[in-house]
Amino acid sequence: MTQATRRDRGRAETDREIRQQARALLVNDGPQAVTLRAIARELGITAPALYRYYSSREDLIHHLRLDVCNDLAADLERGLAEVAADAHLARVLTLCRGFRTWALAHPQEFALVFATPVAHDDEDARSVARGSFGRIFLVVAARVLATGTLSLPADSTVPVALLGDMTAFRAELLAMLAESGVDLPPELLGLGTAHLLLQCWVRLYGQVALEVFGQVPIVMTDPEALFESVLADLTGQFGLTAGRP
Amino acid sequence: MTQATRRDRGRAETDREIRQQARALLVNDGPQAVTLRAIARELGITAPALYRYYSSREDLIHHLRLDVCNDLAADLERGLAEVAADAHLARVLTLCRGFRTWALAHPQEFALVFATPVAHDDEDARSVARGSFGRIFLVVAARVLATGTLSLPADSTVPVALLGDMTAFRAELLAMLAESGVDLPPELLGLGTAHLLLQCWVRLYGQVALEVFGQVPIVMTDPEALFESVLADLTGQFGLTAGRP
DNA sequence: ACAGGTTGGTTAACACTGTTTACTCGACCG
DNA sequence: CGGTCGAGTAAACAGTGTTAACCAACCTGT
CATH class of the missing domain: 1.10.10.60 (Homeodomain-like)
Known part of the structure; x- marks a missing residue:
């Protein structure tokens, strides 16, 4: 053998x-x-x-995509390991900063997995990113939600046109959390919170992509400051104003 | 001859x-x-x-990028032409919607000019996008600012670390406006407003890129609704709550 | 222990690609 | 009319993804 x-x-x-x-x-x-x-x-x-x-070059770079995702996940977890498990806010911040830092340091990889046009029905390709580390984001976010110290948006803040999709999204989040062994009381993850989490991802992704692709409409002497400003804005929306300088 | x-x-x-x-x-x-x-x-x-x-293939696709930008600009102007010149809010909305619609309809072109990794010092490549239609956004935004009916953020809202870059940004915006023949009283474009405009671009770009690249973490039955929700959020930050349904 | 299949690898070839060189051939200009 | 210039061509070079045929080891079943 x-x-x-x-x-x-x-x-x-x-x-x-x-x-x-x-x-x-x-x-x-x-x-x-x-x-x-x-x-x-x-x-x-x-x-x-x-x-x-590999059956083709395309097949190879598909597996390369998966590799990149795993490495990113490992990189994020490594950064997370240096933060105390109960410093929930700090963990969220290091996670976001880690994502940005990784993206700026690996623009080609970022473009490969996060900015490659994909057919809208190619569910396999679409899920590659969120499978490997969307979960990481969700878990640390859930842990800070679980403290119950946040001021969360009411469900009435989500536009009616989004109610259907947000309930599905919320269910998916809860399922993923249960699967990950994180037990979050469902009442702490309302529709408004799900919507806010989605907005956070949108803004985080947008800010990072903007920087990686050089689409910031001005050369910044201190790009981190801009990122920190959206970070502060995001945490502020959760009622977390810890240490705005 | x-x-x-x-x-x-x-x-x-x-x-x-x-x-x-x-x-x-x-x-x-x-x-x-x-x-x-x-x-x-x-x-x-x-x-x-x-x-x-063309001296090379790369040279050709560089000119292709410029072509795409011009076509996008023309497309946006075309959409804008159907809105009354004094319906400032409507113009902003159609502009944003037009950008999203164009990007979703032309994912390859979008990826080519808005999501191609570029060296941080390649000022030529970086300016290609903002030159051709960043100006369009700016002009319609300035027109609505000029009405003076908005509730604008105070300069104190911009983080101190960004003050330097934001003053430069504000100056650049005012210069571009003067060059475009739009006269906006400088006091209506404070540092806080410049910062907010930048945030708007970040979120607009982020939302559109997210959709084009299929990175929305859930299949949406109504993607427009999500876009409209960030649009409503953005206009809300300017004190414009016209017609939230 | 030996035949037979599997497996990782090679060589040769095909149809492409970007790019350069040398060459046409026709339109323009003095 | 002779000369120049410039768009286009043909041939070639180096490099690409991919396939087919083949080879030499190895594993396995008897």
Whole structure:
């Protein structure tokens, strides 16, 4: 059995090297440089050999996307590990800052998973991002919600046209939390709160994408300050005004 | 002279056809399909002939970016033309909705000009978007500001760390307005207002990018409703609560 | 222990791509 | 009319994704 295991491990090993090299090419020379022949060249093999691992180049970069998501998740968790488990607000802030920092440090990867046009019905592609770390966001958000110290928006704040979708969203959030072993009293996650969480994601994503893609309409001497200002705004909407300088 | 003109017109003509075909390939088959040989094939010429017009493929798609911006601007102006010049709030709303509608209808083009990673010092590439229609947004926003009927945020609302950048931003906005022939009393565009305008752009861009790239964490039965909700939130921040349903 | 299949890999080839070079051929100009 | 210029072409080079045929190890079943 050790033979079979060893062989599998060898295969898994080169598989890892393939994606690792692909990743290196992506970050160093941009997406158009991640080419089968270049990857093979770095590994000392020939291009067709890669077809033993991936059915096409597109298949490879799809798996690359998953890799990137996992690495981002690991990166965020690593940053989170340095914050006390009960410092809920600090955890939320480091998570948001970690997301921004990672995105700015890895623009190609960010563009690959967060800014690639995707067909509206390709549910598989759409779920890749939120599966791996949307969950992380949700969990730390739930933990701060669970303290019950926040001033949450009433359900009446959500526009009537959104009521249907927000109830579905709320249910999905609660399901994901239960699945993650976080028990949040459902009454602490009302429709207004779900709506606010969605708005938070919109603004966080928007601010980060804006910076990564250089669409801020002015060169900022201190880009972090702008980010911190939206962060303060977001936490303020939850009644958290801790330490606005 | 008519000969020279005719020759130039012939050249300009094929130039237009080149970009037109490139555009068609982009929208139909994605960015990787916009290839020199395919363009030439459609035009009935050979690929090297394109080098009489553009020094490289990259050069061509750079001009394509400019084309897209111009088309977007024209599209927005067209939509704006159908709204009374003094219906300032309605103009702002149609502008925002027009931007979203265009982006959802032209995801490839949107990705090309609004979501392509760009070096932070490439001022040329960064300014391409804001030059062509950031001005449009600014002008209609200024017109509604000029009415003086809004409740604008005090300068004290902008975080101290942003004061420097916001004064520069405010100056740039005023300069652009003067250049566009819109005279807005400077006291109606304070630092707080500049900051709020920037936040509006962040949220508008973020919401649109989120939808275009399928990063909304739930399938919405009515995506417009979500957009309208942030729109209502934005106008609400200016004290405009006209017609929230 | 040996035949047989599986598996990771190679080589050769096809149809593409961007780009350069050398060359036409026709329209313009003096 | 001779000369120049410029749009376009043909040929070529290097590099791409992908497929087909083949090869040499290895694992397995008898």
